[in-house]
Amino acid sequence: MLLAWGIVLVIGAAQGGSNPYAPLAAASSTSGNKVATLEFTQVSSLTELEAAISQAEEANQPAFVHFTADWCISCKLLERDVYPDPKVSAALSNYTLIAADVTHTDSQSRELLNQFDLFGPQACSFQPGRGDSCCAYPRRSDSRPAVRTS
Numbered sequence: 001m002l003l004a005w006g007i008v009l010v011i012g013a014a015q016g017g018s019n020p021y022a023p024l025a026a027a028s029s030t031s032g033n034k035v036a037t038l039e040f041t042q043v044s045s046l047t048e049l050e051a052a053i054s055q056a057e058e059a060n061q062p063a064f065v066h067f068t069a070d071w072c073i074s075c076k077l078l079e080r081d082v083y084p085d086p087k088v089s090a091a092l093s094n095y096t097l098i099a100a101d102v103t104h105t106d107s108q109s110r111e112l113l114n115q116f117d118l119f120g121p122q123a124c125s126f127q128p129g130r131g132d133s134c135c136a137y138p139r140r141s142d143s144r145p146a147v148r149t150s
Contacts, residue, residue: 041098042101049065052098053127055096056095062126064125066123067125074121074122
């Protein structure tokens with residue numbers, strides 16, 4: 001039984017699958033409906049994030065910042081299951097999308113996290129422009145999810 005499961009996992013991985021609970025999902029999706037994938041601008045420092053937000057403001061567009069890391073399971077679930085959802089894609093279609101990568105624990109990622117009072121990913125921030133922000137995330141100072149406006 002384990003050998004069969006192992007073989008299915010290997011086949012699924014070879015076909016591009018990344019979900020061990022549904023290893024053949026990539027191969028069995030024959031619906032032909034292409035889900036629009038959201039394109040995020042990747043940043044890894046506070047300077048890069050500020051520049052990306054400034055570009056959004058210059059284009060008169062609000063920004064949506066997704067704090068993520070390669071090792072963050074919740075982040076991967078958002079990227080795999082939530083962002084591809086047509087309703088979510090439609091809701092974010094007018095935003096400049098920014099992914100703040102804090103995979104590496106270094107001074108740049110710490111500076112990014114400290115700026116938003118975060119202890120780590122997964123967190124999201126809406127930047128409507130004009131220096132305003134509305135953040136929904138678990139803060140360092142409190143373990144409950146919070147919404148903060150400034």
